[in-house]
Amino acid sequence: MADQVKVxxxxxxxxxxxxxxxxxxxxxxxxxxxxxHEILERNHGxxxxxxxxxxxxxxxxxxHLVALLADIDGADVPLGVLDVAFYRDDIGLRPVLAEEVxxxxxxxxxxxxxxxxxxxxxxxxxxxxxxxLADHGRARSVQLAVMVDRxxxxxxxxxxYVGKNLPTRRDEVVEVGAAGVRIxxxxxxxxxxxxx
Amino acid sequence: xxxxxxxxxxxxxxxRVVEPSGPRRADVLVEDGxxxxxxxxxxxPPGATVLDAxxxxxxxxxxxxxxxxxEPGREDAETVETGARAAALGGYTAVVAMPNTEPATDSAGAxxxxxxxxxxxxxxxxxxxxxxxxxxxxxxxxxxxxxxxGVRLFTDDGRGVxxxxxxxxxxxxxxPLGIVLAEHxxxxxxxxxxxxxxxxxxxxxxxxGQPAIAEEAMVERDIGLVRLTGAxxxxxxxxxxxxxALVRAARAEGLPVTAEATPHHMSLTDAELAGYDPVFKVxxxxxxxxxxxxxxxxxxxxxxxxxxTDHAPHPPESKEEPFDLAPPGMTGLETAFAxxxxxxxxxxxxxxxxxxxxxxxxxxxASIAELFAAMSGAPARIAGLDVASGQGGALxxxxxxxxxxxxxxxxxxxxxxxxxxxxRNTPFAGRELVGRVRHTVxxxxxxxxxxxxxx
Amino acid sequence: MSRPGLLSVADLGRGGIVEVLHLADSFAEVSERAIxxxxxxxxKTVATVFFEPSTRTRLSFEAAAKRLSADTMSFxxxxxxxxxxxxxxxxxxxxxxxxxxxxxxxxASSGAPxxxxxWVDACVVNAGDGQHEHPTQALLDCFTLRxxxxxxxxxxPADDLAGVRIAIVGDVRHSRVARSCVLAFGALGARxxxxxxxxxxxxxxxxxxxxxxxxxxxVLPEIDVCYLLRLQSERLREALLPSLGEYSERFGLTRDxxxxxxxDLLVMHPGPMIRGLEIASGVADxxxxxxTRQVHNGVAVRMAVLFRLLAxxxxxxxxxxxxxxxEASPAGSGQGGARxx
Numbered sequence: 001m002a003d004q005v006k007v008x009x010x011x012x013x014x015x016x017x018x019x020x021x022x023x024x025x026x027x028x029x030x031x032x033x034x035x036x037h038e039i040l041e042r043n044h045g046x047x048x049x050x051x052x053x054x055x056x057x058x059x060x061x062x063x064h065l066v067a068l069l070a071d072i073d074g075a076d077v078p079l080g081v082l083d084v085a086f087y088r089d090d091i092g093l094r095p096v097l098a099e100e101v102x103x104x105x106x107x108x109x110x111x112x113x114x115x116x117x118x119x120x121x122x123x124x125x126x127x128x129x130x131x132x133l134a135d136h137g138r139a140r141s142v143q144l145a146v147m148v149d150r151x152x153x154x155x156x157x158x159x160x161y162v163g164k165n166l167p168t169r170r171d172e173v174v175e176v177g178a179a180g181v182r183i184x185x186x187x188x189x190x191x192x193x194x195x196x
Numbered sequence: 197x198x199x200x201x202x203x204x205x206x207x208x209x210x211x212r213v214v215e216p217s218g219p220r221r222a223d224v225l226v227e228d229g230x231x232x233x234x235x236x237x238x239x240x241p242p243g244a245t246v247l248d249a250x251x252x253x254x255x256x257x258x259x260x261x262x263x264x265x266x267e268p269g270r271e272d273a274e275t276v277e278t279g280a281r282a283a284a285l286g287g288y289t290a291v292v293a294m295p296n297t298e299p300a301t302d303s304a305g306a307x308x309x310x311x312x313x314x315x316x317x318x319x320x321x322x323x324x325x326x327x328x329x330x331x332x333x334x335x336x337x338x339x340x341x342x343x344x345x346g347v348r349l350f351t352d353d354g355r356g357v358x359x360x361x362x363x364x365x366x367x368x369x370x371x372p373l374g375i376v377l378a379e380h381x382x383x384x385x386x387x388x389x390x391x392x393x394x395x396x397x398x399x400x401x402x403x404x405g406q407p408a409i410a411e412e413a414m415v416e417r418d419i420g421l422v423r424l425t426g427a428x429x430x431x432x433x434x435x436x437x438x439x440x441a442l443v444r445a446a447r448a449e450g451l452p453v454t455a456e457a458t459p460h461h462m463s464l465t466d467a468e469l470a471g472y473d474p475v476f477k478v479x480x481x482x483x484x485x486x487x488x489x490x491x492x493x494x495x496x497x498x499x500x501x502x503x504x505t506d507h508a509p510h511p512p513e514s515k516e517e518p519f520d521l522a523p524p525g526m527t528g529l530e531t532a533f534a535x536x537x538x539x540x541x542x543x544x545x546x547x548x549x550x551x552x553x554x555x556x557x558x559x560x561x562a563s564i565a566e567l568f569a570a571m572s573g574a575p576a577r578i579a580g581l582d583v584a585s586g587q588g589g590a591l592x593x594x595x596x597x598x599x600x601x602x603x604x605x606x607x608x609x610x611x612x613x614x615x616x617x618x619x620r621n622t623p624f625a626g627r628e629l630v631g632r633v634r635h636t637v638x639x640x641x642x643x644x645x646x647x648x649x650x651x
Numbered sequence: 652m653s654r655p656g657l658l659s660v661a662d663l664g665r666g667g668i669v670e671v672l673h674l675a676d677s678f679a680e681v682s683e684r685a686i687x688x689x690x691x692x693x694x695k696t697v698a699t700v701f702f703e704p705s706t707r708t709r710l711s712f713e714a715a716a717k718r719l720s721a722d723t724m725s726f727x728x729x730x731x732x733x734x735x736x737x738x739x740x741x742x743x744x745x746x747x748x749x750x751x752x753x754x755x756x757x758x759a760s761s762g763a764p765x766x767x768x769x770w771v772d773a774c775v776v777n778a779g780d781g782q783h784e785h786p787t788q789a790l791l792d793c794f795t796l797r798x799x800x801x802x803x804x805x806x807x808p809a810d811d812l813a814g815v816r817i818a819i820v821g822d823v824r825h826s827r828v829a830r831s832c833v834l835a836f837g838a839l840g841a842r843x844x845x846x847x848x849x850x851x852x853x854x855x856x857x858x859x860x861x862x863x864x865x866x867x868x869x870v871l872p873e874i875d876v877c878y879l880l881r882l883q884s885e886r887l888r889e890a891l892l893p894s895l896g897e898y899s900e901r902f903g904l905t906r907d908x909x910x911x912x913x914x915d916l917l918v919m920h921p922g923p924m925i926r927g928l929e930i931a932s933g934v935a936d937x938x939x940x941x942x943t944r945q946v947h948n949g950v951a952v953r954m955a956v957l958f959r960l961l962a963x964x965x966x967x968x969x970x971x972x973x974x975x976x977x978e979a980s981p982a983g984s985g986q987g988g989a990r991x992x
Contacts, residue, residue, distance in 0.1 A: 083677060086689035086719075091962040097670065098677040135686050399853035402761040402782035402830055407854070472762025473769075516740040516770075518760030520781070 016173055018184035023164055025180045028147065031163035032061065035145050036068040038161050043112055046075035048140065050111045054129055055083040055099040057118030057176055061147060065116060080104040082115075087128035108137035114161075118176035120146040123157035147176050202641040203245040204228060207238060211249025211601060213591050216565045219253050226597040229640030234591055247635045247642060249601045255568040257289025257319075257598030257638060258533065259575040259587050261349070261378075261456055262432060262504035264525070265291075265321070267313065269298025274509040274618045276310070279529070280317035281651075282507070282617040284643040286529040287600035287633040290320035290587045291507075292579050295331070296354040302326035302337040307345045318643040318651055319636075320587065322579055324349040327366050327377060333358050336366055343373050348580035351378035353432055354479075356414050358384055364421050371427035376454075376578065378430040379418050381439065382480065386410035391520050393466040393481040401469060403519060408436040408487070411480055415439045419446045419453060428452035430578055433506050435461045435480040437490030444499040454578050456504040457491045459535035460526055464488075464623060474515045474522030475621050478508070481524075495540055496562055501574040503540075503567075505532045509619030527622045530615055533571065533602060534629035541567055542630065549604065549630065564604070572600070585639075599637035606632035616649055656753075656775035657956055658765050660786045660834035668793065668838055669810050670963070674955035675794050675948070676808070681718065682951050692721035695961055698751040700743060700767075701778070702728040702758040707922065707946070708778050708787075712755045715953035724751065739763065740770050747771035752961055756780070761827075774960045782825050788921050789831035791952040793839060795944045796876060799917055813840035818870050820902055821880030821929060822851040828921045829880055833859055846870050847880075847902055850891040867902050871912060878919045879904060879929045899928050906931040917941055 023031070040046060046069050053062025059081055066079045085098040115129055126144060133139060145161035150168040168174060168183065175182050206226040212219035213234060223238040224231060240246050260283060266274035276293070283291045293310060295301035301310060307323050314321030325342040329335045331352040339350060350370065356379055357363040363379075370377050387406035392398050394405025415431060419442060422429045434440055434457050446453045460478060465485050468476040476482060494500035508525025515522050528535075540562040542549050550561055562570070575581075576588025586596025609628050612620035636644035643650050657663070663671065681689055697716035699709050709725065716723045726746055739758075746754060747770075754773040756764040761781030768775040779785040793812065800815065801808040817836050823829040823845050836843050843861045845852060856863055864870050871877065882898060892898050899905065904918060909931060918930070918940045926932045935942060 085677070085962075086681070086691035086958070088691075091691055092695075096962045097959070098674050101676050101680045103680070131690065135684060135689070394854045396855050396857050399855050400830070400858075402780075402784070402827060404782070405854060472765045474766075513738050513740070516738055516766075518739055518758060518763045518766065520760045 014186040014188040016175055016184055017187050018175065018182040020184070021180055021182050022166060023181035025178065028163065028176070028180050029064075031147065032064055033068055035161040035163065036065055036072055039065075039114055039143070039145070040069065040073055042143075042160070046073045046077050048110065048112050049075075049077045049114060050080060050106060050108060051077055051114045051116060052080040052082050052104070052133070054115060054117040054125060055081060058116040060178075061118060061176070062116040065114075065145070078106045080106075082129055082132055084125055084128035084132050087131045089124060089128065102132070104136045108133065108139045110140050111137075113139045113142045114145055115142060116145045118147050119174045120144070120149045120157075120159055121152055123153045123155035126157050127155050148174055148181055150174050202229065202639075203243075205241050205244035206247065206597070206637060206640060206642060207240050207244045208247045208249050208254055208599060208601060208635070208637070209238070209240070211252045211254040214253055214255035214565050214568050215590075219564060222254075224254055224591060224599065226599075226637065226640045229597055231591060231593055231595045231597050233593055245642060247601065247637070247645060249635065251605065252601045252603045252634055253564055254591065255564070255600050255602070256572040256588050256591060257600045257636060258287045258571045259579065259581060260288050260291040260505050260507065260529065260532070261430070261502055261575040261579055262353070262458070262506045263291040263293055263529065264296065264506075264508045265293045266509060267297065268309070272511050272618065276313040276317050276321060278616060278618045279507070279509070280314075280319045280321060281649045282527070282529040282615060283319050284636045284638065285616050285633060285647070285649055286505075286531070287533050287602060287636055288319055288529060289598035289600065289636060289638040290322060290576070290579075290581050290585070291529070292322045292324050292349055294353050295324050295326040295351065300326045300331045302329050302331070304338065304341040304345055307342050307347055311345065318641075318649070319638050320581070320585055322349075322581060323347055324351055324353075324378070326350065327352045327357055328362070331355060333362065336362075336369060339370055339373055339375060343375050346584065347375070348584075349376055349378050349430065349578075351380065351432065353378065353380045355384070356380045356382045360417055360421070363418065364425060367421055367425040367427035367429065371425060376428045376430050376580075378432050379414065380432050381411045381414035381418065381434070382406070383410045383413045386413060391477055391481070391524070392469050393483050395466060395484055397466045397469055401472070403469065406481060408438060408483070411436050412438045412442065415442050419443070419451065422446070422451050422453055423449075426452070428454070431455040433458050433461065433480055433504065434491065434494070434500060435483050435487060437487045440490045440494035440499055444494070444497075447499060454502070454574075455494070455500045456502040456575070457495060457500045458504060458506045459528060459532045459539065460506075460623060462488055462492050462495070462539035463535050468623065472519045474517065474519050475526065475625070476623050477519060477522055477524045478506075478526050479524035492539055495570055496560060496566075501570065502578060503532065503536045503570045504575060505529050507617075508621075509617050510621050511618075512620055515621050525621065527615065527617050527619055529617070531610060531622060531624050531629060533600075533633060534608075534631040535624065536571060537567060537604070537631040538629060540570075597637055597640040599635070600633060601635040601637075602631055603634050604631050606630070608632050656764075656768055656777075656960065657786050658768060658775065658777045659784050660789050660831045660838070663786075663838075665838040668790065668835060671790055671952065671955045671959060672794055672797065672808070672810070674959055674963075675790075675952045678718075678951040678954040678958070679948070681954070688718050688720060690720045691958055692716070692719040692961055695719075695721040695752040696724060696750060697721045697753045697755065697957060698724040698726060698746050698749070698773070699755045699778070700726045700746055700757075702739075702756075702763070703779070705757055705779065708757065711946075711949040712776075712778060712953050714950045715957055716753075718950065719954055719957060721752075721957070724749065739766065743767045743771055747773055753957060776956060776960070779827055781827065782830075783827050784831040785827040785921075786831045786835075787949070787953055787956055788828050789835035790956065791945060791949045792832055792878070792919060792921070793835050794952050795941050795948045796917070796919070798944065798948070799941055803915070811840045812836060815841040815876065816844070816874040817841050817876040817878055818844045818846050818867075818874045819878045819880065820846045820867060822882050822886060823847055823880065824851050824853050825883070825886070826880050832878065833861055837861070844870055844874065848892065848898070851886065868908070871908070871916070874916065876917045876919060877904065879924075881921065881923065882925065882929055895928055903928060904930045904934045906933055909934045909937075912939075914939075919945060922946065
């Protein structure tokens with residue numbers, strides 16, 4: 001939770017001030033259980049699956065999802081972590097730094113990759129993620145699971161599994177954490193140190 | 197170049213004339229190159245050129261013992277004409293041209309050629325000759341021949357005379373000729389090609405340094421040779437505390453040793469080198485603060501007789517080489533008075549003149565009269581120009597009219613592009629200085645009026 | 652005036668160094684892939700401008716740029732107009748005019764990259780200048796050391812070298828590697844000792860936060876890492892040493908000395924090594940030697956430096972390293988609170 005706030009705050013140069021909770025922790029868990037079932041149903045089991053969480057918000061959700069898949073299907077689905085910093089299309093336009101080292105534990109060729117992220121917004125992160133995945137092999141297919149789809153897409157990208165569709169204004173901020181999903185605003189702090 | 201047009205009469209009006217007891221309100225009237233009256237109020241005679249000196253001090257024209265005019269050989273860096281104009285703008289009425297030209301000024305012919313050029317310049321240009329042929333440190337140059345043409349100072353400046361035996365013979369040979377040898381003190385073995393002061397900054401910056409001992413060792417050697425030979429010796433651009441102490445002891449002993457220091461060695465430390473800008477590369481190198489303090493103290497107690505510029509112009513491209521390859525040297529004629537005034541007369545930490553709020557009243561500083569003594573009277577004496585052409589004398593009727601009129605309150609920012617020198621390598625670029633030359637009168641001719649060179 | 656570059660380790664400060672190490676972790680992963688390349692710096696141009704021959708460093712920078720998908724240009728003085736007398740300024744302004752984003756500069760003169768940075772628009776990275784600094788070497792040394800210590804402890808790499816005792820042995824006076832390493836190791840909390848004959852020590856190390864010793868055998872049992880510097884034979888001509896044999900005897904990691912070493916002592920060398928003089932072959936190739944890892948990690952660390960300059964954009968911690976006119980102390984910034992030894 002604290003991490004999430006920090007990340008949100010750093011990337012937006014301000015402090016996140018929540019206005020309303022739209023999903024509580026139980027809602028998030030129930031949505032994940034549903035998504036796990038949908039993934040198994042759609043792929044006829046977990047045989048060739050790899051779950052890849054996007055740094056940083058998608059990683060805890062991906063971990064949770066892998067645990068649920070194991071509970072439901074008894075399968076040991078490999079879990080990967082993907083940092084898309086080096087594939088972003090806004091390098092040079094705003095500060096970009098890597099969050100964590102990418103870890104893809106298996107060769108992706110022939111596998112079905114389920115990309116997991118917390119919030120789907122413009123689609124640019126997912127676009128970068130698709131490029132990043134391609135450097136790890138030629139997956140049979142790539143599917144996208146997100147906890148919140150908040151709209152405002154700038155690229156032709158569509159999720160396969162959605163926890164909740166949440167209409168938002170562009171300037172609002174959606175935060176997914178251990179406490180659930182909250183919506184609010186980022187308040188800028190005075191001075192450059194506000195970003196820290 | 198315009199022909200010198202000397203007005204018959206010049207009246208310097210409204211200033212305070214520099215006196216040992218302090219500046220005294222007086223006008224100065226000049227007729228045919230000679231001061232004819234110094235009185236509280238003088239009415240302008242008909243046809244006189246009137247120079248407004250209100251708010252200024254009026255002192256004797258400055259004399260620089262150490263100017264590199266680069267002609268012949270490096271006219272891209274400076275010429276006698278442009279260097280003299282820069283000197284005039286700095287308040288100088290005489291400069292001594294160093295002999296490290298290409299070829300070196302080491303013969304009567306070379307001296308004569310320079311004297312012809314110097315005669316056309318807007319200030320007096322005295323010629324210094326080399327101690328050794330080609331400044332190579334091997335054979336004595338013809339001192340007597342050059343002395344016969346009026347050359348009074350001899351130096352291999354740019355280098356010291358490395359061989360002690362040769363220097364001893366040079367002093368012995370010079371003594372009966374009534375000339376003065378001037379030494380650039382640098383033991384080249386100890387300096388070992390270093391391009392800055394050896395110390396904490398050189399260690400950090402990875403620039404090979406030359407240690408203070410490279411200067412001190414030669415100062416000590418030469419003082420010993422003066423003791424042996426009895427010949428007078430002038431020590432150029434002293435930069436180290438120990439050098440100053442050695443000269444102080446020699447003077448106490450009664451040895452005929454004189455010394456000079458540059459404005460930059462009183463005002464800039466080796467920390468300036470941190471940005472690797474070759475404009476701050478100079479020889480001797482900029483030293484740490486303790487040496488600066490010792491040099492200032494040396495001027496204040498008279499151990500160091502003269503402030504000299506070591507004006508060393510270099511074309512811009514040569515200062516755009518890597519630090520170790522760039523030639524050493526800084527221009528100085530146009531900033532010398534203000535920098536020396538700041539270093540010697542103003543508060544050492546704040547740069548505030550002593551009569552203004554914010555300056556430490558307990559601090560020992562030079563008076564204006566002492567500053568003029570170090571920048572005019574003493575150097576004129578050392579170069580023999582007091583007798584030869586009336587430089588550096590007190591302003592009284594009958595004296596040659598060499599005048600320097602300075603506004604001590606004027607603040608100005610150094611703009612290298614505005615320099616009259618052909619070169620731009622001033623370390624004070626962009627810095628604010630206090631004290632600006634308003635008029636310079638050389639032998640009765642106003643060569644700088646209202647901060648502008650007349651010709 | 653150029654954009655911020657990397658002229659000295661002091662430009663980074665501790666925070667900047669840690670940032671580079673973290674980024675290098677990510678790029679080390681990239682380097683392990685079948686296709687070790689990311690599109691991060693597509694459309695950017697990195698020029699290596701070397702006025703001093705160095706194949707290793709130039710290749711390492713070019714590999715780093717290429718793995719970031721940047722375009723590369725290479726300028727080598729030996730094959731260029733420099734030999735025709737073109738000035739340093741004209742040369743680098745010409746390269747700059749071709750439109751480069753980063754200029755990686757190596758020069759035999761201390762401070763040349765700092766001068767270049769005043770003349771060009773590109774970011775300037777110092778790839779070694781005279782006897783001043785070689786910041787990327789020090790960064791890759793930190794990375795390598797941290798990696799080795801983590802592997803030994805079986806834990807993830809730490810963000811510092813707190814308490815690690817490092818001896819830098821040899822010609823510190825003339826070494827740009829040593830100057831950068833002293834700053835970097837010091838910033839990360841290591842305890843640095845300089846070891847060598849007095850003629851090869853800097854005139855003063857006041858403010859460096861290091862200890863200076865002259866007996867390697869006395870120091871070896873007290874350290875965790877022995878960092879050997881290269882000795883150039885011209886030091887003999889300058890009469891700084893009586894003979895290479897005596898140097899090797901006193902300050903080389905000879906086979907004989909190696910037998911008495913603590914089995915855990917790590918050995919580093921920035922290369923190129925002179926086997927038999929600074930280091931015995933057996934030591935250079937032993938498990939304690941990190942020399943190959945140093946070369947290997949160079950690419951990931953240089954990727955991190957290039958990426959951070961062009962994409963990071965976050966201001967690094969102020970270190971007060973600037974050439975401030977009245978700066979009283981050259982103690983080297985970036986060492987905040989340096990110990991005096």
